[in-house]
Amino acid sequence: MKVVHSAEVAAQPVTDEGARGATVRWLLSCPEGAPNFAMRLFELAPGGRTPLHRHPWEHEVYILQGTAEAVSESGPVEVTAGDAILVLPDERHQLRNAGDGAARFLCLIPLPEED
């Protein structure tokens, strides 16, 4: 069993094109021994956003704090703390902070299969 205190994990800026005011902390992934999927903690400053993009793997998101817009092909949906979001593989998506304070969410992704 490994315990990771999220405040002790370095917040790295999200540098993908289209991202703004976003950081990510990798809480549980390969270095911790996670076999199948990774847990990351994102924080969006006011006005912050993740990139509007798509990729062939899913996201499972849980909103921890704040208010955000979850954007997909069918437009934005407001989400707040306690909401879970499933982004399916190849769905275009984006999270935008829609509040005055920080927005924080977990975003889990599958890890690549080992050869």
Next chain:
Amino acid sequence: MKVVHSAEVAAQPVTDEGARGATVRWLLSCPEGAPNFAMRLFELAPGGRTPLHRHPWEHEVYILQGTAEAVSESGPVEVTAGDAILVLPDERHQLRNAGDGAARFLCLIPLPEED
């Protein structure tokens, strides 16, 4: 994209032997179209606990609220909101509420592979 409001998902009692004062909400799993792993939200009443058990799949846990003891072969570790826990496959484990209020945590597990 699917948005699930956790308060609108029914809390089911955890009936495994050894569980006490514990409920689970399945937020994202097969019915929502999750391809690889499932997100569940557990709540432990004061004095509540999950069973002390082991199984051949991992857990990725994130403490949302309260104080709990994460128990493994090497004893209990206190965890609070913001802590992440990786329980490896076949590790014996248990979560016990160690506070006066409810303890809430996410617990994600891999889904069985399709045949």
